[in-house]
Amino acid sequence: MQIILLERIEKLGTIGDEVTVKDGYARNFLLPNKKALRANEANRKVFEANRARIEAENEARRDEASKEAGNVEGKEVVLIRASSNAGQLYGSVSVRDIVDALVEQGAKVTKSMIVLERPIKTIGVSTVKVALHPEVTVTVKVNVARSPDEAELQSQGVDVMAAMFDTDTGGFTEAYDPNAEPGEIPTELLEGGEEAEA
Numbered sequence: 001m002q003i004i005l006l007e008r009i010e011k012l013g014t015i016g017d018e019v020t021v022k023d024g025y026a027r028n029f030l031l032p033n034k035k036a037l038r039a040n041e042a043n044r045k046v047f048e049a050n051r052a053r054i055e056a057e058n059e060a061r062r063d064e065a066s067k068e069a070g071n072v073e074g075k076e077v078v079l080i081r082a083s084s085n086a087g088q089l090y091g092s093v094s095v096r097d098i099v100d101a102l103v104e105q106g107a108k109v110t111k112s113m114i115v116l117e118r119p120i121k122t123i124g125v126s127t128v129k130v131a132l133h134p135e136v137t138v139t140v141k142v143n144v145a146r147s148p149d150e151a152e153l154q155s156q157g158v159d160v161m162a163a164m165f166d167t168d169t170g171g172f173t174e175a176y177d178p179n180a181e182p183g184e185i186p187t188e189l190l191e192g193g194e195e196a197e198a
Contacts, residue, residue: 001026002039004047007058008134009035015055016047065133068108072130073138077101078151081144083123087161092119093144098128102140120144123161125154 001023008014009030012021018039021030030036037043047054079097083089095114102109115129115137126142145151150160 003030003036004039004043005036006047006054007035010134015058016051062133062135065136068132069136069138072102072107072109072132072140074140075102075105075107076141076143076155077105078143078145078148078155080147080151081123083146087123089121089123089144092121093142094119098140098142101142102130123150123154124159 002018002020003026005013005015005017005019013019026036026038031038037047077098079093079101081089081091081093095111095116098114098116099109099111109130109132113130113132115131120126120142123144123146126144127139128142129137129139131137141155143151143154145154145160153160
């Protein structure tokens with residue numbers, strides 16, 4: 001389907017570009033969200049008549065997003081979740097979790113602004129893009145941990161999972177005699193037992 005873009009869309013074009021997209025993408029996303037118009041003569045005339053207003057509104061929204069970017073850029077949100085010993089979460093961190101944590105810190109973001117390539121399913125620190133405007137993108141850190149102490153270590157750059165497996169050296173180890181027969185009692189134990197009897 002041929003459409004006229006009403007705002008910049010990543011990997012498609014900028015305001016006023018006529019592009020061809022799949023019918024479903026146009027009908028289900030671009031047209032209902034007022035991001036594009038069908039490319040026909042009537043809509044071309046309407047767009048050209050309103051081009052200056054559309055571009056001015058876009059610039060105003062971009063300036064507002066740029067101001068808000070300073071409030072969001074570089075923030076770190078800490079999410080405490082239950083996980084297995086291997087660090088796999090029971091469930092995953094969703095866009096809503098990230099939005100709620102950012103709003104709690106005073107940022108003005110919505111679910112549609114969060115660009116999460118894939119769900120976060122392990123503990124650790126992830127970088128997530130926040131598109132405040134099609135032309136203004138910032139990043140935030142999402143620190144997923146099992147406890148506040150673990151989150152603090154992760155924010156200092158410690159890989160908690162690697163550290164946990166490195167220090168896991170506890171437990172009982174038995175002295176090993178390569179020459180002993182299976183089921184034979186070690187001689188140190190026999191000597192100690194004989195002295196006790198005498």
